[in-house]
Amino acid sequence: MKPLGLYIHIPFCRSKCRYCDFCSFPARDAERMDAYVERLCRDLTEKAALCREYTADTVYLGGGTPTILSAAQLSRVLGTVFRAYRVSPDCEITAECNPATGSADLFREMRAAGFNRLSVGLQSAHREELRALGRVHDFGGFLRTWEEAREAGFDNLNVDVMFGIPYQTPASFRETLERVCDLRPEHLSAYALTVEAGTPLERMLPKLPMPQEDDVAAMYLGMVDFLAERGLAQYEISNFAREGYQSRHNRKYWNTEEYLGFGPAAHSDFRGVRSGNARDLDGYLRGETIVCEENRPSPAERENEYVMLRLRLCEGVDERAFAARFGHGPDVFFGRLSPYCGGGFAKRTERGMALTPRGFLVSNAILADVVEFGG
Numbered sequence: 001m002k003p004l005g006l007y008i009h010i011p012f013c014r015s016k017c018r019y020c021d022f023c024s025f026p027a028r029d030a031e032r033m034d035a036y037v038e039r040l041c042r043d044l045t046e047k048a049a050l051c052r053e054y055t056a057d058t059v060y061l062g063g064g065t066p067t068i069l070s071a072a073q074l075s076r077v078l079g080t081v082f083r084a085y086r087v088s089p090d091c092e093i094t095a096e097c098n099p100a101t102g103s104a105d106l107f108r109e110m111r112a113a114g115f116n117r118l119s120v121g122l123q124s125a126h127r128e129e130l131r132a133l134g135r136v137h138d139f140g141g142f143l144r145t146w147e148e149a150r151e152a153g154f155d156n157l158n159v160d161v162m163f164g165i166p167y168q169t170p171a172s173f174r175e176t177l178e179r180v181c182d183l184r185p186e187h188l189s190a191y192a193l194t195v196e197a198g199t200p201l202e203r204m205l206p207k208l209p210m211p212q213e214d215d216v217a218a219m220y221l222g223m224v225d226f227l228a229e230r231g232l233a234q235y236e237i238s239n240f241a242r243e244g245y246q247s248r249h250n251r252k253y254w255n256t257e258e259y260l261g262f263g264p265a266a267h268s269d270f271r272g273v274r275s276g277n278a279r280d281l282d283g284y285l286r287g288e289t290i291v292c293e294e295n296r297p298s299p300a301e302r303e304n305e306y307v308m309l310r311l312r313l314c315e316g317v318d319e320r321a322f323a324a325r326f327g328h329g330p331d332v333f334f335g336r337l338s339p340y341c342g343g344g345f346a347k348r349t350e351r352g353m354a355l356t357p358r359g360f361l362v363s364n365a366i367l368a369d370v371v372e373f374g375g
């Protein structure tokens, strides 16, 4: 049996955050959410026929805000997965959650349905920073959600934070990290804010106090050390975990393993074909095929993709694993990466080569040198 990850997109949120460029719509219409769950379950059931020789070992409900759905709706989606797919007994089953959605009852019912990991979006512990992002919660609301999730039996919790956001300083970011670490999360994801074109945040930018580039770099590098001291070891550019708690689902992306995505904007990499769905919620609800990109990458494209994704991980590219997969060594890539070792941006490891935290900070520029994006 081959392992498979299932990604299920829930494209609804309480309201739209100012920086948001994800596929999410304000959850105003209960009927539409019901219809969406119905459609998802049909889609999951239909595609299961393609997966007879697979066992799902990770399921990830992302969004949007999956916990905007009711316990009955979430249980229905997961119940459909259990009925239609072979699911491993130790399957990692995650749902993303935002403070101010979810409740003690919802979390209890989710645990009973089989969810075993929650990812909670905090972003910042500071009201002013949250407001600038258009987030609707505060730290108190986050704490309640966190405690309710723990009480419901979730012993594998992630918290999302952001750096480089309006009003933020290295000191205020450190305080966010301190308050979060006091809660002993099993996992922490930290993303740099990117201001996407066309978002309300982009329009507001001239009026907002943004941290300087040097401060943002200091926030990132300071965070890597601080979290290590608090037991959260960095394992990927943006991800930190206690031992045994790395995200198994996300590791599939970085290891270029197979996964199937459901819903608008979801992507798949399955049986050698990469595909992506359009952000077409209406089309999806009408039962249309909304695949908007589909290709079978060449071996050269796969090599480049593999190196690009593996260099996101602290362990980097493993020489032997590369050779086992592609039939030759990664010498060409290592040759291009070597000059970065001198400046402390890359390093030789026991098994190959990897970027350092300083390298992660400028990884886009390094990857542009190392990887051929066109294959």
Ligand code: SF4
Pocket (backbone or CB within 6 Å): 012, 013, 014, 015, 016, 017, 019, 020, 021, 022, 024, 063, 064, 065, 098, 121
């Ligand atoms: S909670 Fe996340 S997905 Fe929803 S609007 Fe905010 S940033 Fe977008």
